[in-house]
Amino acid sequence: MEADGNASWKQTALILGGVIGALLGVGMAYMLVRQAEENENRMQFGTGEGVRLGIILADLFRQVARLGEGPD
Template sequence: MNQENSNPNWKTNLLIVGAIGGALLGAGTAYLLARSAESNRGGPPEISTRDMLSTGIAVIGVIRGIASLGDGK
């Protein structure tokens, strides 16, 4: 059975769910970062370039893992 014909709007639905999920995840992450920085430092966080780079690489790995879910293997 061809699933593409059963729901022609599956791509749009997937993009909407992904956008909302990403926004919620990003807002939650920002909240946790702000709460942690406020309780530990009393002000805005100081994030080093090294920390941002390592976090960026980890995020790219997660994105690649999520993208590979569509391979069906």
């Protein structure tokens, strides 16, 4: 069984990460919708854009995972 202090920081990190991720996701979606409205177009993603976005997100996740590793 984990000590309460150990579980507490983990729970805080998960909740904080979830809230920040949700806020960033809503903010980015808002910017995309606003840009589409300004250009009077529907937002459309092609296959290439989807692949690029997936690669960028995978790299971002890898970088976030490395935050706790300490100095190189």
